Amino acid sequence: MNFITNMFDRLEPTFSEGGRLSxxxxxxxxxxSFMLIPNDTAKAGGVHIHDVNDSKRTMIMVVVALVPCxxxxxxxxxxxxxxxxxxxxxxxxxxxxxxxAVLPILIVSYVVGLAIEFTVAQxxxxxxxxxxxxxxxxxxxxxxxxxxxWMIAVATAFAVVFAKEVFGGTGYNIFNVALVTxxxxxxxxxxxxxGDKVWVxxxxxxxxxxxxxxxxxxxxTPLGQVAxxxxxxxxxxxxxxxxxxxxxxxxxxxxxxxxETSTICILIGAALLLFAGVASWKTxxxxxxxxxxxxxxxxxxxxxxxxxAMLPWYMHLVLGGFAFGAVFMATDPVTxxxxxxxxxxxxxxxxxxxxxxxxxNPGYAEGMMLAILLMNIFGCLIDWCVIESNIKRRMKxxxx
Amino acid sequence: MAEIKExxxxxxxxxxxxxxxxxxxxxxxxxxxxELKPALIMGLSVxxxxxxxxxxxxxxxxxxxxxxxxxxxxxxxxALVTVVxxxxxxxxxxxxxxxxxxIGLIITNCILMGRLEAFAMQNKPWESFLDGLGNGCGYxxxxxxxAIFRELLGSGSLMGYRVIPESWYVDNGGCYMNNGMMMxxxxxxxxxxxxxxxxxxxxxxxxxx
Numbered sequence: 001m002n003f004i005t006n007m008f009d010r011l012e013p014t015f016s017e018g019g020r021l022s023x024x025x026x027x028x029x030x031x032x033s034f035m036l037i038p039n040d041t042a043k044a045g046g047v048h049i050h051d052v053n054d055s056k057r058t059m060i061m062v063v064v065a066l067v068p069c070x071x072x073x074x075x076x077x078x079x080x081x082x083x084x085x086x087x088x089x090x091x092x093x094x095x096x097x098x099x100x101a102v103l104p105i106l107i108v109s110y111v112v113g114l115a116i117e118f119t120v121a122q123x124x125x126x127x128x129x130x131x132x133x134x135x136x137x138x139x140x141x142x143x144x145x146x147x148x149x150w151m152i153a154v155a156t157a158f159a160v161v162f163a164k165e166v167f168g169g170t171g172y173n174i175f176n177v178a179l180v181t182x183x184x185x186x187x188x189x190x191x192x193x194x195g196d197k198v199w200v201x202x203x204x205x206x207x208x209x210x211x212x213x214x215x216x217x218x219x220x221t222p223l224g225q226v227a228x229x230x231x232x233x234x235x236x237x238x239x240x241x242x243x244x245x246x247x248x249x250x251x252x253x254x255x256x257x258x259x260e261t262s263t264i265c266i267l268i269g270a271a272l273l274l275f276a277g278v279a280s281w282k283t284x285x286x287x288x289x290x291x292x293x294x295x296x297x298x299x300x301x302x303x304x305x306x307x308x309a310m311l312p313w314y315m316h317l318v319l320g321g322f323a324f325g326a327v328f329m330a331t332d333p334v335t336x337x338x339x340x341x342x343x344x345x346x347x348x349x350x351x352x353x354x355x356x357x358x359x360x361n362p363g364y365a366e367g368m369m370l371a372i373l374l375m376n377i378f379g380c381l382i383d384w385c386v387i388e389s390n391i392k393r394r395m396k397x398x399x400x
Numbered sequence: 401m402a403e404i405k406e407x408x409x410x411x412x413x414x415x416x417x418x419x420x421x422x423x424x425x426x427x428x429x430x431x432x433x434x435e436l437k438p439a440l441i442m443g444l445s446v447x448x449x450x451x452x453x454x455x456x457x458x459x460x461x462x463x464x465x466x467x468x469x470x471x472x473x474x475x476x477x478x479a480l481v482t483v484v485x486x487x488x489x490x491x492x493x494x495x496x497x498x499x500x501x502x503i504g505l506i507i508t509n510c511i512l513m514g515r516l517e518a519f520a521m522q523n524k525p526w527e528s529f530l531d532g533l534g535n536g537c538g539y540x541x542x543x544x545x546x547a548i549f550r551e552l553l554g555s556g557s558l559m560g561y562r563v564i565p566e567s568w569y570v571d572n573g574g575c576y577m578n579n580g581m582m583m584x585x586x587x588x589x590x591x592x593x594x595x596x597x598x599x600x601x602x603x604x605x606x607x608x609x
Contacts, residue, residue, distance in 0.1 A: 148575055162590060188581040 008032050026121045030128030055170070059133040061276045065269035066137050066328065072265045073258035074098035077145045080200040080255055084219070084239055085211030093209075100205035102258055105140040108149045109181075112156045113139075120165050131170030131177070131334075132160065138178040138328060141259025142321065142369075143185060144198040151192060155184040175376045176335045179369055186369065194365065196220035199255035200239055216241055221256045222249065223320040223358070227365035229307035236315075249318040260324040263317075270327040279331035282343040287326035290351025291317055298359050308359040316355055325354070325368035335376045339386040346382055350375045408519075408527050412534035419542040419592065420599045421606060424510040428502050429543055429592060430585040436559050438498045439547035441488065443540025445503060447533060449480045450512055454532035457520040464521075473516045474507065481507050511535055546591045554582030 008028075014021050015028035033056055078094030078101070089097075113132045121128040139156060163180035164173045186193045196219040204210025213219075220228070222236045222244060236244040239255055248254060252262025260266075273279040295313035302309030317323060330336060330350050337346035350371050357367025364370065418424045425446075432442045453476050457464075464472050485503045488496035496503065506512065515535050520528040551557060556564035556578055568574035581587045600606050 148577075150575070151577075154579075184581065187584065188579045189577050190580055192577070 004035055008035070024122065026126060026128050027118060030118075030121070030130075056130045056133075058278055059130050061278050062134045062273065062328070063137050065272040065276075065278075066134075066141065066259070068265040068268045069141055069259035069262065069324070070102075070137070072252060072262045073141060073260075074102050076253055076261055077101050077201065077258060079253055080145075080239060081202065081205075081209070084200045084202050084213050084217050085209075086214035087209070087211060089209075097205055097209055100208065101145055101201055102140055104149055105143065105147065105152055105258075106137070108152050109139040109156050110136040112153045113160050116157060116160045116165070120169070126169070129170035131164070131173075135160075135177045135181075138259075139181050142178060142182050142257050142324070144193060145201045145258055146198045146203075147185065147192055151185060151189055152181075155181045155188070158184050171334055173334055174380075175373055176329055176332050179329060179373055179376075182369055183373060194224070196224060199224075199257075214240075219255060221320070221365070222254055222315075223365045226307045226311055226319075226358075227362055232304050232307060233310045234307040246314060246318065249315065254319075257321060260321040263323045266323045266327050273327070273331070279327070279333075280336075280343050282340065283331045283336055283347040284326055286344045286347030287330050287351040287354075288317060288323075290348035291322060291326075291355050292351070294352045294355040298355065302359065306359060308362075316358070320358075320366045321368040322354060325372055326351070329368075329372050330375075335379055337379045337382045337386075339383050342379075342382040342386045345386075346375055346379055349378070408523075408531040409534040412531070412538040413541065414538075415603060415606070417538040417542065417599070418511045418514070418535050419539055420596045422514070423596075424514060425539055426589075426592065428505065428509060429539075429546065430588040432499055432502050433543055433547040433550050433588050433591075434554065434583055435498075435551045436544070436547045438495055439543045440540070441492065441495050442499060442502065443536070443543045445484045445488070446506055446509065446511070446539055447536025449477065449484060449506055450515055450536045451529055451532035453477050453480050453512065454515055454520040454528040455525050457516050458523060458525040458528035461521050469517075469521070470513075473513065477507050477512055477516075511539055542592065542595055545595055546588055549591055550582045550588060553579045554587075 008031075011028065013019050015025050016022060017025075021028075075091070075095045075098050077098035078089070078096065079098075081097055081101070082089040082094055110132075113136045117132050118128060120126075136156075139152065143152065159177050159181040163175045163177045164170065167173050182193075192198055198219070199221050200217075200219045202211060202213045202217075217239055218241070219239055225236055226234055236249075238244055238248070238253075244254060249261075250263045252264065254261050270279075270284060274281050274284075292313050295311070295316040298306075298309040299311075299313055304310065311319075326347075330347060337343050350368075353371035353374060354367040357364055357370055361367070412418060415421065419426065419429055428442065428446075433439045453473070456476050457473055460472075481504060484506075485496070488499070488503060515532060519531045523531070548558065551559075552563060556562060556569075556576075564576065566572055568576040570577050579587075
């Protein structure tokens with residue numbers, strides 16, 4: 001560690017006022033506070049909380065919590081690939097293929113997003129804000145494995161500029177930036193974001209292990225199968241036609257966006273977030289409760305010929321991006337409701353809306369993205385209502 | 401006098417642009433800009449209608465009773481809109497089908513009523529004509545900028561002519577794809593916002609404090 005400290009100390013004069021590279025001061029500052037914990041906390045006295053846990057530390061914690069999903073997603077990408085082309089492959093080979101397939105997306109999303117953040121920070125002469133550390137890590141997790149890299153670049157640039165920087169940067173955005181990236185991809189290039197061709201990669205990764213899909217291969221995700229099913233109850237199957245059970249979906253070896261398939265890894269991430277005190281358990285729980293109740297209602301009274309309505313409620317919670325959205329997206333501290341009562345309402349409505357969109361709109365197999373984006377708009381309003389009603393209640397009490 | 405004349409025409413093109421500064425006529429700007437050709441025709445139609453109705457209202461401005469002035473203005477605009485709509489149907493039928501109700505809806509365009517009320521009712525015919533022309537052109541200018549981006553990125557063509565070669569597309573072995581969102585009105589709104597952004601960054605005096 002001393003070596004890093006020394007390096008920053010040595011570089012300090014070059015980047016400070018009057019130094020050769022003083023124009024890049026924010027860059028230096030950003031890297032320094034990324035590598036080292038800042039020495040100064042708020043001065044004692046007043047109402048400040050004394051903690052060195054700045055937003056960089058918080059963001060890194062979220063990235064750590066996302067790592068299980070990322071690793072599993074990489075392995076799953078390779079697993080699905082070798083299944084699809086009918087090649088026997090060991091664990092490490094599957095993981096290596098997934099790594100080669102996912103890594104470019106991760107690099108593109110970080111390079112594009114951070115380049116814009118750094119440019120804006122230099123231009124406005126502000127410190128570099130760290131919000132993109134998480135956004136850049138989430139983007140590869142919520143897109144199909146076969147999304148072309150230039151689309152990721154365009155969508156990331158669009159989202160960082162129009163969903164974040166125009167509002168004033170990290171902490172001021174109304175919408176979750178990673179979800180805006182996905183929404184942009186979804187509406188701009190629908191053929192690359194839905195259907196049954198994009199979820200499993202059959203072509204090569206860096207000219208390695210390419211192949212042709214075997215006979216009988218279908219690349220539809222379970223939710224895609226539900227959306228296109230014509231009858232009432234539907235038997236889900238994997239890409240080779242074998243039946244899928246609840247446990248399969250819970251463990252996550254099913255086709256889908258890279259990081260969203262494995263509910264078990266998401267729950268590990270959730271535990272880490274809650275342990276570190278970064279995310280709110282109220283939001284997480286209420287999303288699951290809202291989704292479960294709505295799905296149960298559809299199970300009981302929904303239209304009999306609608307496959308999504310007849311899909312058992314517990315399946316709704318483990319398929320698609322529901323769990324991932326509930327744990328990592330709905331709890332985004334910037335865009336979600338902040339009051340304690342507000343979190344319950346906010347989460348419940350996300351869960352309800354996600355299932356309602358899945359069931360009642362056959363055009364959208366997955367409703368989580370739209371549900372969260374929609375509730376992002378209402379987050380502030382919910383807070384306002386909660387605070388106002390609180391004020392009213394206390395006013396009444398004080399009069400008595 | 402010369403100053404009013406100059407400002408009447410050049411003002412709306414830049415510092416007083418009806419779309420970028422006054423944020424009027426946004427609805428039709430979103431609806432007709434998916435392709436360049438209808439946007440051009442729409443811009444041209446609005447320019448003609450604003451300029452002529454401004455002249456007509458300016459000529460009779462002293463005889464219009466204040467209590468019924470809106471109705472008189474509407475009648476003048478409606479007559480001109482009908483004429484333009486018939487001309488379009490006669491000569492460029494396919495575009496008039498594409499524009500559908502939006503030609504008829506020029507009558508409710510805020511730019512028109514705004515110019516008639518704010519300018520033509522108080523000024524002489526020649527100045528009113530210039531003002532109408534300027535506002536129409538200012539409106540058309542924004543429409544054309546937005547439409548160029550939408551058609552180029554959304555369909556890969558301009559005025560119906562292919563700009564981005566077919567061989568670039570995914571279907572033909574390339575890797576390019578049209579941006580479907582450009583075809584949606586929401587993207588038009590973002591593009592209008594970009595136009596406003598660029599415009600304000602050149603005109604610091606228009607920025608909100």
